[in-house]
Amino acid sequence: MKAGMRRLGVIACATLLAGQCMIMKCASDTVRAGSPVAWVFESMNGEPVVPREANKIFIPPFTCATGKEPLCQKLAIRVRELIAADGRLAVVDAEADADIVLAGAMTHYQIQPLEYDEMERIVKKRMRMTAAARLTDVRRSKEIFFEREIQSFDTYSEIVPPVMTEPLMQDRVMESLARRIVLTTVTGWYTGLMTPAEKGKR
Numbered sequence: 001m002k003a004g005m006r007r008l009g010v011i012a013c014a015t016l017l018a019g020q021c022m023i024m025k026c027a028s029d030t031v032r033a034g035s036p037v038a039w040v041f042e043s044m045n046g047e048p049v050v051p052r053e054a055n056k057i058f059i060p061p062f063t064c065a066t067g068k069e070p071l072c073q074k075l076a077i078r079v080r081e082l083i084a085a086d087g088r089l090a091v092v093d094a095e096a097d098a099d100i101v102l103a104g105a106m107t108h109y110q111i112q113p114l115e116y117d118e119m120e121r122i123v124k125k126r127m128r129m130t131a132a133a134r135l136t137d138v139r140r141s142k143e144i145f146f147e148r149e150i151q152s153f154d155t156y157s158e159i160v161p162p163v164m165t166e167p168l169m170q171d172r173v174m175e176s177l178a179r180r181i182v183l184t185t186v187t188g189w190y191t192g193l194m195t196p197a198e199k200g201k202r
Contacts (some may be wrong), residue, residue: 020193049188050089051101051137051145057089058098058138062131066109071170075131078178088186093102095138103134107149113167114155122179123160128153129177135185147184152177 059080064072078101084091090099108130115124130151135144152173156164164172 008202014017019146034171035074040150049135050085050186051144054099054137054139055090055097057083057100057102058092059083059102059104063105066129067075069171070176071109072150075174075178076104078175079181082178083185086182086186087174094115099137099139100144101136101138102181103136104131104181106130107132108151111159124155124157126153126155127173131171131177131181133181133184145188147183150177150180151183154179161179 059076062072062076066072070158080091083102084090089100095101106129108128110126110128112126112128113124114126115122117123128151130149132146132148133150134146137144138140146170152171154176156169158165
């Protein structure tokens, strides 16, 4: 009786392991390189987003699709500063000296009215910025990831306390966007920086 139970246990374990292997194989066959699922599988295999052997990163000027060139380049500068401060990667001035390249673009800048007062004045606005980022392993000529939309937004008022001007809000939203780009570059995710409003939307 006991021997029979042991045999049944062995068969059940073998069946479970076979099923898990099939699941992993099917998932790995359908994962897109650079997708969030791919990052999960890479981390399961012990490989971080940034290759272990990569020590130097080049970040060229960001392209700008918003017509706000100074803000775009301010974003690129802040991304460089944050990556340098992190200490994991040295920021270099030429692609030829780099192991990886982070190319970025500010893709969207929007101010949207949210609330009006009885005189039809806008009392609350939302500022939203989005960026795209592509990380490339130049030594292997391999794309590590491409994130089409990294976003940051916040609400403010220019007439109701606490009053916030558009330039000050630009700095705040741009700072948040820079941190999200850096976190995506280093870890593959920026969910830890998402606001309650974003988590409610997604």
